[in-house]
Amino acid sequence: MDWKGQKLAEELMKILLIAFGGVAFIAGYVTSSFGTMMMIYAGVVLFTAMFTAPNWSFFNLHPLKWLDPIEAEKYPKPELTTESWKKRNSKHC
């Protein structure tokens, strides 16, 4: 996911859980059944999990632009010779 997708997933999770959690409570209160409230809430959690946890494609609408490999090749890592090894290993920090 990209950054905007992450933010969307997090906001969506909070809103879904709070709003539908409230719906579960009201449903249970109106029917005077604690069991109803618990079952509806379990359904809410599963639904939200299916919707926000996996990496759906609509979370990737602003994909990140990584550097091309060619840019990195322009600046190769320096190779260490034997003299620079000795110099390196004799330093006591």
Add this chain to the structure above:
Amino acid sequence: MHSFGYRANALLTFAVTILAFICAIASFSDNFSNQTPSAQIQILNINWFQKQPHGNDEVSLTLNVTADLQSLFTWNTKQVFAFVAAEYETSKNALNQVSLWDAIIPEKEHAKFWIQISNKYRFIDQGHNLRGKDFNLTLHWHVMPKTGKMFADKIVMSGYRLPNAYR
């Protein structure tokens, strides 16, 4: 939110927090229920009234308990625990409470009842103060919730008296 595991963990934790919040509101909603319980206790017979070898008085009674506790049940009630206690005063203690009978009522349908039994637990005094004693019979109840706060209350019925001599 950087990986599936991260998001799944955040979701589960938040879901449990919301669940705790929902249970707290459910318990709070119990304060708004309208409770009108009623009860009556009759002493049908004093079976016997003796002094034990150690010097303590003991009484055996046959009680007739009628009660309607249906209005105590809310959607958040698991069971109601009710018990009958005899309360009286002696020179040694300002308040003596002896539990004579109790019951667990698991459902609203069973909360309106009529029962005639001898006392389930022995009525034994600390000493020999029971002759001619005036006492109250109190029906206590504890409404045990599915989540949250337990409410307890009682009805006091006075005017009972033990005989002046042992039988």
